[in-house]
Amino acid sequence: xxxxxxxxxxxxxxxxxxxxxxxxxxxxxxxxxxxxxxxxxxxxxxxxxxxxxxxxxxxxxxxxxxxxxxxxxxxxxxxxxxxxxxxxxxxxxxxxxxxxxxxxxxxxxxxxxxxxxxxxxxxxxxxxxxxxxxxxxxxxxxxxxxxxxxxxxxxxxxxxxxxxxxxxxxxxxxxxxxxxxxxxxxxxxxxxxxxxxxxxxxxxxxxxxxxxxxxxxxxxxxxxxxxxxxxxxxxxxxxxxxxxxxxxxxxxxxxxxxxxxxxxxxxxxxxxxxxxxxxxxxxxxxxxxxxxxxxxxxxxxxxxxxxxxxxxxxxxxxxxxxxxxxxxxxxxxxxxxxxxxxxxxxxxxxxxxxxxxxxxxxxxxxxxxxxxxxxxxxxxxxxxxxxxxxxxxxxxxxxxxxxxxxxxxxxxxxxxxxxxxxxxxxxxxxxxxxxxxxxxxxxxxxxxxxxxxxxxxxxxxxxxxxxxxxxxxxxxxxxxxxxxxxxxxxxxxxxxxxxxxxxxxxxxxxxxxxxxxxxxxxxxxxxxxxxxxxxxxxxxxxxxxxxxxxxxxxxxxxxxxxxx
Amino acid sequence: xxxxxxxxxxxxxxxxxxxxxxxxxxxxxxxxxxxxxxxxxxxxxxxxxxxxxxxxxxxxxxxxxxxxxxxxxxxxxxxxxxxxxxxxxxxxxxxxxxxxxxxxxxxxxxxxxxxxxxxxxxxxxxxxxxxxxxxxxxxxxxxxxxxxxxxxxxxxxxxxxxxxxxxxxxxxxxxxxxxxxxxxxxxxxxxxxxxxxxxxxxxxxxxxxxx
Numbered sequence: 001x002x003x004x005x006x007x008x009x010x011x012x013x014x015x016x017x018x019x020x021x022x023x024x025x026x027x028x029x030x031x032x033x034x035x036x037x038x039x040x041x042x043x044x045x046x047x048x049x050x051x052x053x054x055x056x057x058x059x060x061x062x063x064x065x066x067x068x069x070x071x072x073x074x075x076x077x078x079x080x081x082x083x084x085x086x087x088x089x090x091x092x093x094x095x096x097x098x099x100x101x102x103x104x105x106x107x108x109x110x111x112x113x114x115x116x117x118x119x120x121x122x123x124x125x126x127x128x129x130x131x132x133x134x135x136x137x138x139x140x141x142x143x144x145x146x147x148x149x150x151x152x153x154x155x156x157x158x159x160x161x162x163x164x165x166x167x168x169x170x171x172x173x174x175x176x177x178x179x180x181x182x183x184x185x186x187x188x189x190x191x192x193x194x195x196x197x198x199x200x201x202x203x204x205x206x207x208x209x210x211x212x213x214x215x216x217x218x219x220x221x222x223x224x225x226x227x228x229x230x231x232x233x234x235x236x237x238x239x240x241x242x243x244x245x246x247x248x249x250x251x252x253x254x255x256x257x258x259x260x261x262x263x264x265x266x267x268x269x270x271x272x273x274x275x276x277x278x279x280x281x282x283x284x285x286x287x288x289x290x291x292x293x294x295x296x297x298x299x300x301x302x303x304x305x306x307x308x309x310x311x312x313x314x315x316x317x318x319x320x321x322x323x324x325x326x327x328x329x330x331x332x333x334x335x336x337x338x339x340x341x342x343x344x345x346x347x348x349x350x351x352x353x354x355x356x357x358x359x360x361x362x363x364x365x366x367x368x369x370x371x372x373x374x375x376x377x378x379x380x381x382x383x384x385x386x387x388x389x390x391x392x393x394x395x396x397x398x399x400x401x402x403x404x405x406x407x408x409x410x411x412x413x414x415x416x417x418x419x420x421x422x423x424x425x426x427x428x429x430x431x432x433x434x435x436x437x438x439x440x441x442x443x444x445x446x447x448x449x450x451x452x453x454x455x456x457x458x459x460x461x462x463x464x465x466x467x468x469x470x471x472x473x474x475x476x477x478x479x480x481x482x483x484x485x486x487x488x489x490x491x492x493x494x495x496x497x498x499x500x501x502x503x504x505x506x507x508x509x510x511x512x513x514x515x516x517x518x519x520x521x522x523x524x525x526x527x528x529x530x531x532x533x534x535x536x537x538x539x540x541x542x543x544x545x546x547x548x549x550x551x552x553x554x555x556x557x558x559x560x561x562x563x564x
Numbered sequence: 565x566x567x568x569x570x571x572x573x574x575x576x577x578x579x580x581x582x583x584x585x586x587x588x589x590x591x592x593x594x595x596x597x598x599x600x601x602x603x604x605x606x607x608x609x610x611x612x613x614x615x616x617x618x619x620x621x622x623x624x625x626x627x628x629x630x631x632x633x634x635x636x637x638x639x640x641x642x643x644x645x646x647x648x649x650x651x652x653x654x655x656x657x658x659x660x661x662x663x664x665x666x667x668x669x670x671x672x673x674x675x676x677x678x679x680x681x682x683x684x685x686x687x688x689x690x691x692x693x694x695x696x697x698x699x700x701x702x703x704x705x706x707x708x709x710x711x712x713x714x715x716x717x718x719x720x721x722x723x724x725x726x727x728x729x730x731x732x733x734x735x736x737x738x739x740x741x742x743x744x745x746x747x748x749x750x751x752x753x754x755x756x757x758x759x760x761x762x763x764x765x766x767x768x769x770x771x772x773x774x775x
Binding site: 465 | 614615616618619620638639640641643644645646648652654655656657658665666668669697698699700713714717719723
């Protein structure tokens, strides 16, 4: 076998055997358990009892509606704001600046943003403190601002995290459309900016951004950690309800939990279908409108509202991060002062408390990212050697599967399978993180890898360098910056994981994320803040390293984007 | 060693024949020029000779260098150097390290290798520029550095893909002379693809026109 064939066989086996197959097995096991078949805990189906138990759960109907409402509203809002913001900012050279501003939010884990946001929104939070002197509040107002019954805080939290992601994905997709030329052509025909965006650009743009939007939708409808912190509690959203059932000490609760996972899957399929229908209708309506020739001039002002709203949300997210920092060092902070009167390092010095989870988070992230990076490079390199670059559509499909399924729908099954075939908890958690790290890392790396100048490799081959020397001495060094960026993305994804740690670690692995989420509902904001800050610092460190290392190593190499 | 293309023909993935079958013999030190309109398959011909062809293209006929049939060998085993339109240097290496990357492994010892690189730089009029970032070189300097890098690998033949077209007219003449002169001195056959009639005249070897 050629080296390319061998590499491909190894990488393909790892991807199929380590990602595709387990996800399907987990899903299958979950579906079987939903119908009462779970031999490891003595249940032999088929049996509809799990469904009956699930349906008898108090507040299930409302939990379902809440999950659908919060997830769809957050996705819709993020989509609207992201497209509107890019439409307003495009051609003003803001894309680079946008990336820089958004990077800290992209890297910060969901749970950290959620905890910080809770500090900002809470009745005793920054917003209420700022309003107190104006409204004469002598004590924190008695309003449910987080955990509100409509899930508005959760929608805000999800949007704060997903809007930056969509902005980044959309601005990358926009570079593939000749926006400037089409905008000029449209405006020369008398159409306003809004009209060109709606009727010319958006229809071309949609097929390219459909997948990231679906990933956001899948995530938002099935999110657990953010919903635990910001979402309503009586009843909570469906995913929270199922996650609680799954971690019930009574193993029999896994049966209705599995039914809940299947229900989530069905609901998500329904929302995907709804999104597709909505896109169809919007397209048809747009074309009908366009045939009437409306120019929509003078709508520029209305359009300007969208970037303003985006800026508001981004600002709120930064406030949330600032609130984490301040709380982590607050000693006494009386109402309604805007800043603590006294600061203390006490909670930071208590390293025995956060040291272990921080170490575990870093170790798991490094291990899962290292494995994912190796698998991604092996796969991409083997495709190059076999001359099959960009032809593996099935792989693109396979890596999106874990991102498009509700995590609970296959993680419950996987943890069920582990009752029979237990892995050491740490190994199981690393592998569980890998399921999500690998897809994101691959998505981040694939573009830059395939955009690298193919003549470099030809040149090296013509100079007599064999395929391994070309890989180590030419390709990997030239691609150092994107490789490290992709690794930082993977690292951040791993640090943010909540459910895989919880489910596959069997409760024996504590990471910053599981600790932060657990502490968020506790009484000591300071300790929760320390964990949440650390949780955000780890990925920031990774991204800084990804920027600094190539900048230092290649500081005198202008051709690689080093010092100019 | 002379380079022989024997009834060489290439078909595109759809089965459409791009060129050939053609026959060509290039003697050591000689530069043959391949001309023809865009899309005639000039670059494909070079890719076929150098072993850089994309999957899906079908090649028939033989490529023989010094009596050895190279068809089917991977690019790194053919011993055929390649120079592109905008002289490709590795962006992560200094100019000297670029040349050292090319330098044949036969030459051993750190000192000897460094000396060989320094001498090549000197020869190309790049003395003292070894530590520079390749991105800071002028077009002409890049072209000369790339040629030296190619020759240090001690190739049995060189392929030149419009190496002068990106240079400004004043420089082009000098670089062209330098290139042909250097190839003559290295006594290896060269294949040059060019749009420019002057290149063909200056090369002074056989001219093959693809249509």
